[in-house]
Amino acid sequence: MTAGHYGPYGGRFVPEALTAALDELDAAFRVAKDDAEFQAELRDLEHNYTGRPNPLTFAKRFSEHCGGARVYLKREDLNHTGSHKINNVLGQALLTKRMGKTRVIAETGAGQHGVATATAAALFGLDCTVYMGLEDTRRQALNVARMKLLGAEVIAVTAGSQTLKDAINEAMRDWVASVDSTHYVLGTVTGPAPFPEMVRYFHSVIGREAREQILKAEGRLPDAVVACVGGGSNAMGLFSGFIDDADVILRGYEAGGDGVETGRHASRFSGGSPGVLHGARTYVLQDEWGQTLPSHSISAGLDYPGVGPEHAWMHDTGRASYESITDAEAMEAFALLSRTEGIIPAIESAHGLAGAMRIGKELGPDAVIIVNLSGRGDKDVATAARWFDIDLGGTVASELSPEMREGR
């Protein structure tokens, strides 16, 4: 298998104008991986800026809804900026400095990667432009405001479906014209080589920590590690810690939207086929002519028609398996975690939680499961309020019955 390929998947399908920049990035990444100074800088940032290691929390009350399996949450939601995305961004920002570039660009769906990139740009004094589909800027208005507060320029993309796919197209167009001064901080384990390998590498800290923590807590490896899969970076980060442990089940949960049978979903493995999108060969939602089909999900971060090529390869080899979680199942898990553990998860992560509920029932009460709680749900409060039809006003005291007012 040649570098950058995972079986038939991965590779580098980009305009020639980007080849030199990808070669430069690849070289800088390989030097940095073996450079003690780079590693020390990255570890220092992870520890003192991101707040790593984050905990592995045993979710006792949530576990009761998972067939009695013991479910642990890897708390990426507690990272600075509120999701796993910061792990990758700090690594790439360090590489940007090393390559002598002064500007970063990024695509974002839910806004978490955009916020993380804007954060790192502020920290390192880099100019920052974030591309975000217009539809997503509406769904995730809070994150748009955060990026702007951090000093980034946010460009709402009006082309195509106005979501993550189109934001990537626009970021690529920017990059082709600006590549001398600009690094494209791609936010997930897809795109042209070396991005899938490099982004996995920067997220592998998730799996490393989780492995050590579960061995300490349970004295053994878990039966299954599960995560939501959009592009698949949080899953790849967690899986990487267990990939060589053949007995550990690796399971990814794709967005099922309204249900795979409705055609309105983002389930590439059950509803897509191998193709080339955004620089890599992988599973893609496409029609019979190879035109990309729009994806659908309540979760902006999973609303993407492609998936990381290493996931595609693990799917084909059977090392990992992938299932769909509908919007309704994800929102049920969202509410359940909030009420049983006092943790409001990102809707993306709620797909992994719904998966834990499903696989827990399959594996039974002795099972140990780790689910990646990849992000926190603050950004999703408005979406959740609409879903659950929550009245955003407080209950007015004078409207309470006399008994309640008196606390009876």
Add this chain to the structure above:
Amino acid sequence: MTAHVATVFAKAAAENRAALIGYLPAGFPTPEISVRLINAMVDAGVDIIEVGLPYSDPLMDGPVIQQAVNEALAAGTTTDEVISVVRQITDAGATSVVMSYWNPIERYGVQKFAAALNAAGGSGVIAPDLSPEEGADWAAAAKAHDIDRIFMVAPSSTDARIAEIVTHASGFVYAASTMGVTGARTSVGGAASGLVARTRQFTALPIAVGLGVSTADQATEVAAYADGVIVGSAFVRRVLDADSASAAISAVGDLARELANGVRRL
């Protein structure tokens, strides 16, 4: 049987001028009108037609071509329709190549696509997101069906990279004038002449310059150092700006005549 691109370049060289290559997407604004537009380009002196295969994610294209391919897709243009447009160009006696992002060709089947294109009289394929490294299957299929493999070089390509790319190329080499996406520019990048000179060190193939060329003066400027001049967005712009099919056909013909004069004005 229409002339292969090599023959067209040789004929232009014999006339001591650069070849003129004009791009329009098949199916834009509809399949039927796109053929009439292309015929107008041929009649007005375009030597090679670059037929665009509309794709949902044209990440190397600027807003003008994006709009055109969106219209073509909305009109229901499929890969079979593109092949049909190529056949009609062939029937009109002109030489054509297809410009397509890679996924539609892979989805169609590389062997099947190469065979269908050959049967329709198409001469070559430009796939801007397919590198020689990823293109081994394509090279075999294209060779088997006598389809030219037109690869791009860019200002950022190193000499070593150019030397490698041209060993995989046939027909001609597409030199991207600037670092950027398609679209008219007020000046063709200064990097273009240097890139053509660097590429010539490694190949005897004709070299055509594209990206940003839109006027007769720019065509003249590029024709001074390149073997071919490629114009795309400017043709699309004329169609988008026209208020009827007949106005679009006459506007495209006018531009083609200006550019054809441009490549002859030395």
